Amino acid sequence: MDAEETTAGHQPPERVKRHRLSTRIWHWTNALAVFVMLMSGLMIFNAHPRLYWGQYGANFDTPWLSIGSTDSSGYIAVGRAQIPTTGVLGYWRDSQGAIQHRAFPGWATIPSYYSLASARRWHLAFAWLLALSFFLYFVWSFANRHVQRDLAPSREQLNPRHIWHDIIDHARLRFPRGEAAARYNILQKFAYLGVIFLLLPLLILTGLTMGPNNDAAFPWLLDLFGGRQSARSLHFIAAMLILLFIVIHLVMVVLAGPLNEVRSMITGWYRLPPERKERG
Amino acid sequence: MISRRKLLGSLGLGAGGLILPGCDRLDQSESFRGLLRTGEKLTLRTHRLVTDRTALAREFSPSDMSPVFRSNGTRMPGTPDYQAHMSNGFRDWRLKVDGLVVRPLTLSLEQIRRMPIRTQITRHDCVEGWSAIGKWHGVPLKLLLDAAGLRANARYIVFHCADRFGDAPYYESIDLIDAFHPQTIIAWGMNGHLLPVPNGAPLRLRVERQLGYKHAKYVERIEAVPSLGGLYGGKGGYWEDSHDYEWYAGI
Numbered sequence: 001m002d003a004e005e006t007t008a009g010h011q012p013p014e015r016v017k018r019h020r021l022s023t024r025i026w027h028w029t030n031a032l033a034v035f036v037m038l039m040s041g042l043m044i045f046n047a048h049p050r051l052y053w054g055q056y057g058a059n060f061d062t063p064w065l066s067i068g069s070t071d072s073s074g075y076i077a078v079g080r081a082q083i084p085t086t087g088v089l090g091y092w093r094d095s096q097g098a099i100q101h102r103a104f105p106g107w108a109t110i111p112s113y114y115s116l117a118s119a120r121r122w123h124l125a126f127a128w129l130l131a132l133s134f135f136l137y138f139v140w141s142f143a144n145r146h147v148q149r150d151l152a153p154s155r156e157q158l159n160p161r162h163i164w165h166d167i168i169d170h171a172r173l174r175f176p177r178g179e180a181a182a183r184y185n186i187l188q189k190f191a192y193l194g195v196i197f198l199l200l201p202l203l204i205l206t207g208l209t210m211g212p213n214n215d216a217a218f219p220w221l222l223d224l225f226g227g228r229q230s231a232r233s234l235h236f237i238a239a240m241l242i243l244l245f246i247v248i249h250l251v252m253v254v255l256a257g258p259l260n261e262v263r264s265m266i267t268g269w270y271r272l273p274p275e276r277k278e279r280g
Numbered sequence: 281m282i283s284r285r286k287l288l289g290s291l292g293l294g295a296g297g298l299i300l301p302g303c304d305r306l307d308q309s310e311s312f313r314g315l316l317r318t319g320e321k322l323t324l325r326t327h328r329l330v331t332d333r334t335a336l337a338r339e340f341s342p343s344d345m346s347p348v349f350r351s352n353g354t355r356m357p358g359t360p361d362y363q364a365h366m367s368n369g370f371r372d373w374r375l376k377v378d379g380l381v382v383r384p385l386t387l388s389l390e391q392i393r394r395m396p397i398r399t400q401i402t403r404h405d406c407v408e409g410w411s412a413i414g415k416w417h418g419v420p421l422k423l424l425l426d427a428a429g430l431r432a433n434a435r436y437i438v439f440h441c442a443d444r445f446g447d448a449p450y451y452e453s454i455d456l457i458d459a460f461h462p463q464t465i466i467a468w469g470m471n472g473h474l475l476p477v478p479n480g481a482p483l484r485l486r487v488e489r490q491l492g493y494k495h496a497k498y499v500e501r502i503e504a505v506p507s508l509g510g511l512y513g514g515k516g517g518y519w520e521d522s523h524d525y526e527w528y529a530g531i
Contacts, residue, residue, distance in 0.1 A: 060350060219338055
């Protein structure tokens with residue numbers, strides 16, 4: 001028994017079963033897979049730090065995004081705009097203090113030293129973990145009605161006034177308490193649905209499109225995304241959106257009480273934050 | 281007694297400090313690499329099982345072609361032998377087809393160019409991530425292998441090349457499914473001209489459902505073998521031996 005429980009008040013806080021076993025297992029296998037996929041993916045990007053639209057794209061063609069360097073600076077170029085990134089992207093010091101001209105720095109990549117072959121081996125092995133666990137979770141969550149019951153927004157939640165209210169509450173860092181905290185709020189649902197139904201399928205399909213054998217077997221992939229280089233660009237954009245999701249997700253976990261949140265994702269049990277006392 | 285809060289906190293801090301060097305250490309561990317390589321094996325098995333083995337890579341129209349086709353890897357083989365061939369227009373270049381075949385062949389470029397020609401506009405995908413679309417002219421590898429007659433115990437086709445990386449000769453290998461695929465050709469022409477030197481003159485492999493490093497350039501010998509173990513580093517190709525790239529590059 002820890003201190004929290006004895007000082008919390010007169011009655012012990014209510015505990016609810018918040019996360020099913022399938023959700024908890026997937027959360028952690030997916031966290032591992034996404035972590036490895038992101039970091040090894042950044043290393044693969046370093047091999048050719050330029051993105052194009054269309055079927056082809058190489059050094060003589062015009063990228064819409066590139067990360068590069070001069071003798072003394074690093075930059076990211078988007079269209080015609082060039083944003084200095086010296087010290088972080090394109091031009092940075094490695095752990096030995098040596099200046100490196102690769103796009104993404106060693107602290108952000110797997111492995112930390114330049115190796116396209118190693119990064120591909122990590123990426124293409126963990127891709128199996130990512131895709132298979134996602135597939136099982138996806139099917140299972142429809143079968144056990146997790147999607148229908150917990151993730152699908154209710155009619156009331158979809159009311160624009162409710163959504164606006166939720167945005168204001170989030171902006172003020174006023175999170176649901178009591179009974180309301182047992183369910184996902186609407187912004188949370190949008191975020192999870194976006195990741196599960198949009199970003200992860202997009203990442204998997206655009207990833208497949210980059211494999212030449214897959215394009216021969218499933219030529220509709222090329223038509224769906226407008227070419228291998230477009231698929232590579234979309235893959236990168238979706239990965240950056242996943243990264244954005246992770247950052248917001250972790251900030252929310254910290255703000256909402258990291259111990260309770262992390263524990264609930266391990267054991268399933270969540271301690272409902274007590275209702276606010278009304279203030280005058 | 282350590283509290284749960286403290287325990288979780290120190291686990292979190294420890295993870296940050298351990299994960300990155302940990303990944304590097306795992307990356308250098310031969311047994312962990314072996315574990316990751318099961319991903320490659322799974323990919324090859326799944327491709328052979330699930331995807332159509334005869335499916336064609338997309339062929340594009342002339343308007344889809346890259347304005348400039350990037351060359352990569354060796355752009356100018358430096359050996360005196362190759363330089364001599366180049367200076368007399370590859371007139372004395374011979375392609376050998378041998379190993380586990382009934383009738384070993386030695387073919388001149390003229391003989392090869394007189395064989396049936398397949399022309400295809402296809403996308404070249406580099407392992408680094410870029411793509412270029414070009415037009416290739418050449419003889420289907422199947423015709424060369426049929427002319428030589430593969431023996432029953434042949435399992436792989438090896439391409440021995442004239443370029444060197446340091447002292448190491450470039451070579452590559454594919455299985456019989458890709459070797460007999462209709463788009464797998466020994467190309468002698470590109471974009472309507474004879475193959476330029478940076479793109480592999482006078483002969484190069486096109487194996488359209490795999491990444492660029494499989495497309496051996498400067499090919500002088502095609503060998504049918506029962507296994508890849510006895511060749512050079514034993515992994516079936518220069519990049520596989522020297523940099524641990526995957527042998528199967530369909531993804």
